[in-house]
Amino acid sequence: MLLGKVIGxxxxxxxxxxxxxxxxLIVQPLNSLKxxxxxxxxxxxxxxxxxGETVIITQGLPAQKLTNEKNSPIDAAIIGIVDSFEVK
Structure with missing residues (x-):
């Protein structure tokens, strides 16, 4: 999974x-410092x-399995909208 920001x-x-x-949606991956x-x-x-929202994306087979269509061409999917996160 990756953290990212929706940019378009x-x-x-x-x-x-x-x-x-x-x-x-177009997502720019982010590191822990945003x-x-x-x-x-x-x-x-x-x-x-x-x-503008920060999201969690998954890629590959996990993303493809989120569709109902077998062998769907999807290779990335947004699986969560981040409210906040903390890194220590």
Missing amino acids: SVWTTQKEKGMENVKL ESVGNIVIAMDRIGAGV
Whole structure:
């Protein structure tokens, strides 16, 4: 799992099977100091995250299993909206 900040949205008129009615958001991964790290990720969002929110994303097979479609092309999904976190 990764911590990230939602920085934008993606709109598409054509999608592969298994991605119908899927909201896509652009997420910038963050480190524990809330600094940007790595490349942006386009993640499926079914929980209602919005631009500016800190989220938890999962990637790979765990993300794909969140869809009802077998062999869905999803490789990242938002699985939580972070209210706060603390690092000591």
